[in-house]
Amino acid sequence: MGTELVTGGAGFLGGAYVRNRLGEPDAKLVVLDKLTYAASRDAIPAESDRLAFVQGDIVDASLVGDLLSRFDIERIVHFAAETHVDRSIDDPVAFAATNVLGTAVLLDQARRWWSGRDRTRRDRFRFVQVSTDEVFGQLGSEGRFRVGAPYAPRSPYAASKAGADHFVRAFHATYGLPTIVVTASNLFGPYQFPEKLIPLLTANAIEGRPLPIYGDGSHVREWLHVDDLCRGITLAWRRGEAGRTYLMGGGQECANRRVAEAVCDAVDRLLPSLPHRPCRSLITYVPDRPGHDARYALDHESARRELGWCPSDDFAERLEATVRWYIDHAEWLRGTTRHYDRRRLGQPRHEG
Numbered sequence: 001m002g003t004e005l006v007t008g009g010a011g012f013l014g015g016a017y018v019r020n021r022l023g024e025p026d027a028k029l030v031v032l033d034k035l036t037y038a039a040s041r042d043a044i045p046a047e048s049d050r051l052a053f054v055q056g057d058i059v060d061a062s063l064v065g066d067l068l069s070r071f072d073i074e075r076i077v078h079f080a081a082e083t084h085v086d087r088s089i090d091d092p093v094a095f096a097a098t099n100v101l102g103t104a105v106l107l108d109q110a111r112r113w114w115s116g117r118d119r120t121r122r123d124r125f126r127f128v129q130v131s132t133d134e135v136f137g138q139l140g141s142e143g144r145f146r147v148g149a150p151y152a153p154r155s156p157y158a159a160s161k162a163g164a165d166h167f168v169r170a171f172h173a174t175y176g177l178p179t180i181v182v183t184a185s186n187l188f189g190p191y192q193f194p195e196k197l198i199p200l201l202t203a204n205a206i207e208g209r210p211l212p213i214y215g216d217g218s219h220v221r222e223w224l225h226v227d228d229l230c231r232g233i234t235l236a237w238r239r240g241e242a243g244r245t246y247l248m249g250g251g252q253e254c255a256n257r258r259v260a261e262a263v264c265d266a267v268d269r270l271l272p273s274l275p276h277r278p279c280r281s282l283i284t285y286v287p288d289r290p291g292h293d294a295r296y297a298l299d300h301e302s303a304r305r306e307l308g309w310c311p312s313d314d315f316a317e318r319l320e321a322t323v324r325w326y327i328d329h330a331e332w333l334r335g336t337t338r339h340y341d342r343r344r345l346g347q348p349r350h351e352g
């Protein structure tokens with residue numbers, strides 16, 4: 001089996017993917033990661049004959065081109081991105097730079113490398129784009145996004161991911177590059193940077209700080225465990241057809257205020273001597289995020305039928321295990337405060 005280039009492999013999802021893949025004895029990976037504030041180098045093993053780590057930017061075409069030929073890459077799994085919606089409200093151009101331009105650079109280097117391979121190698125090659133349900137915009141209380149749903153992004157983050165997806169689709173149509181798009185719902189699990197809902201709530205609950213919930217907390221997300229998605233991504237490049245998009249949702253919808261209550265109850269159970277229990281008393285409703293999407297949900301039927309992929313249905317147990325992980329990794333959580341003090345981001349001031 002050839003070598004895989006994993007961009008963003010020191011991030012939350014990329015790191016989980018690297019750890020999962022290295023569980024297979026014949027996997028050989030090269031991680032390319034800029035090591036932004038969101039990365040955890042410690043979340044993936046030290047370099048070995050099966051794992052090379054390169055700190056660098058996906059926008060750097062010569063670096064990407066060099067890695068493709070130096071490591072004789074057979075597959076690119078592309079996770080690297082700026083990922084936090086609130087930060088995209090404060091600095092949208094940074095999101096265009098990494099998510100749109102970075103993806104275009106990767107694709108362009110990939111098609112140059114791929115077009116010079118022989119027929120067998122070209123057929124085997126895959127470029128896997130990891131995307132988000134947010135590219136489709138928001139849903140009302142009914143229905144699910146299906147494959148082929150129109151793109152209607154509403155945040156700068158979602159717009160930048162949509163732009164990247166369009167480049168991926170264009171490279172398949174124009175050059176025949178064998179691409180696959182995996183579009184996922186909200187993820188949870190270990191090593192997620194505590195600007196995202198579940199680790200933020202957990203960290204603040206442990207420390208007795210307010211748990212900010214945007215608006216009235218009625219926004220609904222579909223939660224998927226990160227390991228389920230890693231399994232799905234591997235199935236997508238193993239069994240999936242080039243040019244296709246696979247939607248992978250967790251199937252377990254939950255309003256943000258219910259997620260907050262579940263996190264609080266788990267912290268109460270796991271840390272019974274906390275002085276500020278019950279943690280639900282820390283829940284604080286704050287002004288809503290501008291353009292906050294009401295609901296997302298994905299129809300994962302074609303991933304089930306074509307790839308044999310299904311999410312697990314044990315959200316409550318896995319949420320508690322995730323909360324336990326953050327409690328057991330207090331040192332890691334403390335380390336993230338070097339980059340982010342958990343203040344509210346993404347509230348644009350109106351100028352003039």
Ligand SMILES: NC(=O)c1ccc[n+]([C@@H]2O[C@H](COP(=O)([O-])OP(=O)(O)OC[C@H]3O[C@@H](n4cnc5c(N)ncnc54)[C@H](O)[C@@H]3O)[C@@H](O)[C@H]2O)c1
Pocket residue numbers: 007008009010011012013014032033034035036037038039040056057058059078079080081082083084098102130131132133161183184185186187188192193
């Ligand atoms: N987390 C989710 O709920 C979720 C859901 C659906 C899709 N996704 C997608 O999955 C991917 C990974 O998300 P995540 O939650 O792990 O993000 P993350 O923010 O935890 O990690 C992103 C990683 O990318 C790296 N990176 C950022 N800019 C880079 C650049 N210019 N060059 C090289 N590396 C760079 C960072 O250092 C970091 O390690 C993203 O593309 C995201 O859009 C995430």
